[in-house]
Amino acid sequence: MKLLLILGSDETFNLVSHYIKPLGFDLIRYNHVQKAMDNIDEVDPAGLIISANDFPRHWKILVHFVRVDRDKDRCPIVLLTGEKFPLEEASKAFFIGVSGIVPETLGEPSLVVKLQNILSRYMPVEEKRRAPRFLVEPWQRCALIFANPLNKVIVTGEVKTIARIGLSFHPDYPSLLENLYPGTLIPECSFRLDNTILSPECRLTRVGRIIALEFINILPGEQAVLDAYLENLPLQELRYHTPGLP
Structure with missing residues (x-):
């Protein structure tokens, strides 16, 4: 089961992958939004994580592109944000099809649980994760x-x-x-x-x-x-x- 990560920061990638790998995903990373869009049909991911902090002008384009052929049940999208992500942008993100928003620092245990739950809510991950607790x-x-x-x-x-x-x-x-x-x-x-x-x-x-x-x-x-x-x-x-x- 493939999870596509569109992250520019190596630090963010290492942090996110540390918490996501135990769920049983095969992680595929792209540093550029356009390359991810070009290869999405070939990769056919079960879900995506993109950093709004790394790609402030392109994350909406990616979400729109994915949602043309893949709804939330087929492909959840998690948006990672920085500290100053505007509330109006968060509202727009949910409106265009983002499944969940999580601060990319993952500075509290509850944020790690939130990230894992967003993904496992939509995907058939390991049996023990099929019913995530919130x-x-x-x-x-x-x-x-x-x-x-x-x-x-x-x-x-x-x-x-x-x-x-x-x-x-x-x-x-x-x-x-x-x-x-x-x-x-x-x-x-x-x-x-x-x-x-x-x-x-x-x-x-x-x-x-x-x-x-x-x-x-x-x-x-x-x-x-x-x-x-x-x-x-x-x-x-x-x-x-x-x-x-x-």
């Missing part, structure tokens, strides 16, 4: 409550990560779950995503200070809501940090 940020309207199946006590807490197959959760009072063990079915759950309440049946897969729940039965319509929510996270994040953006 860190739940404070601005997200994401919450869970459920009933302990043994005594019906209501459990509240904080959702820490979310994926299409489950989530991790920090209960407010871990002692309320001391009588539960991995494998326990939890049928009564209310899972909020923005303004929608989902009701998946779950299985407890990890116990401790932070527990893990697997969705074992979720209605098709609710699964579609969850998939759409994860798909739109990059745009939601941009809107949160850009007041007034439609």
Whole structure:
């Protein structure tokens, strides 16, 4: 599976490749946008990463060119940006078909996770990466409550990560779950995503200070809501940090 990197900086290439290679991609790098465009049909990449910092006048041309024949599901495009990337440019990037935007310094672990998740969200990478987990940020309207199946006590807490197959959760009072063990079915759950309440049946897969729940039965319509929510996270994040953006 080929990933095309259009990067002028050796330092950026080394940094990005360090975090992307473990996902199982074959990396192909070009230093020039025109050469990448000339060879894209021959390479037929599963995805692209381009630096807006290295190619400030040409990244839009490349995105337009790729999107003529390759939609997001076939070929995600990640835009790497510098520190002063304008917010209006970020909005345009999503509009013309960029799948995600990440600062090229990758200075925080959450940014590395974000880059990996953007790619694995669209691609059949290694099996263990097929359902990437997303860190739940404070601005997200994401919450869970459920009933302990043994005594019906209501459990509240904080959702820490979310994926299409489950989530991790920090209960407010871990002692309320001391009588539960991995494998326990939890049928009564209310899972909020923005303004929608989902009701998946779950299985407890990890116990401790932070527990893990697997969705074992979720209605098709609710699964579609969850998939759409994860798909739109990059745009939601941009809107949160850009007041007034439609």
